[in-house]
Amino acid sequence: MSDLSPEIIQFVGRFHPLLVHLPIGFLVLLASFEILACWKRMQPLTVVRGSVLMLTVPTVILSSVCGWLLGRSGGYDPLLLEWHRWSGFGVAGACLLVLILHYLNWRAAYAVALACTLISLVWVSHFGGSLTHGPNYLTRYLPSIESRAVGSAPVGPGSVGGGGEASLFTTLVQPVLAAKCVACHGPVKAKCGLRVDTFDEILHSPKCGPILVPGNAAASELVTLLDYPLYQEGHMPPAGEPQMTADEIALLRWWVDAGAPDDKTAAEMKLPANLHHLLNSHAVPLPAAPEKQP
Numbered sequence: 311m312s313d314l315s316p317e318i319i320q321f322v323g324r325f326h327p328l329l330v331h332l333p334i335g336f337l338v339l340l341a342s343f344e345i346l347a348c349w350k351r352m353q354p355l356t357v358v359r360g361s362v363l364m365l366t367v368p369t370v371i372l373s374s375v376c377g378w379l380l381g382r383s384g385g386y387d388p389l390l391l392e393w394h395r396w397s398g399f400g401v402a403g404a405c406l407l408v409l410i411l412h413y414l415n416w417r418a419a420y421a422v423a424l425a426c427t428l429i430s431l432v433w434v435s436h437f438g439g440s441l442t443h444g445p446n447y448l449t450r451y452l453p454s455i456e457s458r459a460v461g462s463a464p465v466g467p468g469s470v471g472g473g474g475e476a477s478l479f480t481t482l483v484q485p486v487l488a489a490k491c492v493a494c495h496g497p498v499k500a501k502c503g504l505r506v507d508t509f510d511e512i513l514h515s516p517k518c519g520p521i522l523v524p525g526n527a528a529a530s531e532l533v534t535l536l537d538y539p540l541y542q543e544g545h546m547p548p549a550g551e552p553q554m555t556a557d558e559i560a561l562l563r564w565w566v567d568a569g570a571p572d573d574k575t576a577a578e579m580k581l582p583a584n585l586h587h588l589l590n591s592h593a594v595p596l597p598a599a600p601e602k603q604p
């Protein structure tokens with residue numbers, strides 16, 4: 311595989327998100343037929359089992375190969391990618407097993423294997439969705455008790471109460487950068503020598519020159535590159551990667567214009583009302599401080 315050029319790998323790999331929906335559709339169709347066939351009148355549906363499986367297996371293998379190539383082109387969260395890759399191969403193997411059990415006519419084993427395949431499929435799809443749309447894509451707008459309690463109050467879960475509150479940088483800015491930038495600008499990969507995973511790293515970007523000018527978002531590449539048209543050179547995150555939402559860009563611009571402090575809370579900074587909802591969606595637990603480790 312090493313003699314394939316990176317362009318070819320990327321070109322073929324990008325068919326993965328398209329192809330992957332074929333086996334998913336076939337599996338859901340098959341499962342629906344199996345359930346309907348519990349009614350005697352619907353029993354004839356089971357004659358298509360073999361045909362549906364004969365479509366599922368080749369498409370699942372093809373999309374796994376494309377997915378593997380796409381994963382090699384880089385830019386993804388390494389841990390999520392690992393989970394998605396191996397659980398994806400697992401589902402491909404499981405589809406093959408379901409096909410074999412069908413032809414052996416081992417009905418009970420077939421039913422169990424099909425059910426397990428569908429359950430695993432939910433997980434694989436979840437990892438895949440998180441890779442492209444960022445973690446907690448699915449649950450971000452889930453109306454939770456917590457988010458209703460916080461409502462539009464200018465404080466987040468990490469910054470409730472009196473002294474010792476978490477700063478707006480840790481509760482909001484850092485999680486946004488972690489979700490959209492750190493895969494390429496973090497401890498694992500630092501494209502252009504640039505890391506944006508901690509406040510100090512943002513201030514000291516060695517190769518590219520300063521990317522943050524506190525108080526001046528228009529002069530900070532940390533903000534301006536996000537506003538470039540998607541396909542213009544230099545746009546961040548690069549086209550094809552999970553993009554910043556308009557509100558996330560607005561947040562960064564507002565934070566930089568407000569002097570880019572790393573110690574002020576959302577309440578102290580008077581986070582604008584239209585950005586309060588970000589407090590609920592980005593309240594992800596951050597790694598513990600190093601001194602707490604044994």
Ligand code: HEC
Nearest residue numbers: 385490491493494501502518521531532544546547548551
């Ligand atoms: C998929 C990988 C990837 C992601 C995600 C990504 N970048 Fe980059 N970034 C790069 C690469 C590659 C370069 C260097 C080449 C270039 O300038 O296009 C770069 C360069 C930069 C530069 C320096 C530009 C210069 O030449 O001075 C800044 C600033 C930057 N990125 C900010 C960000 C921010 C902020 C995010 C998140 C919103 C982000 N990047 C997300 C890959 C990425």
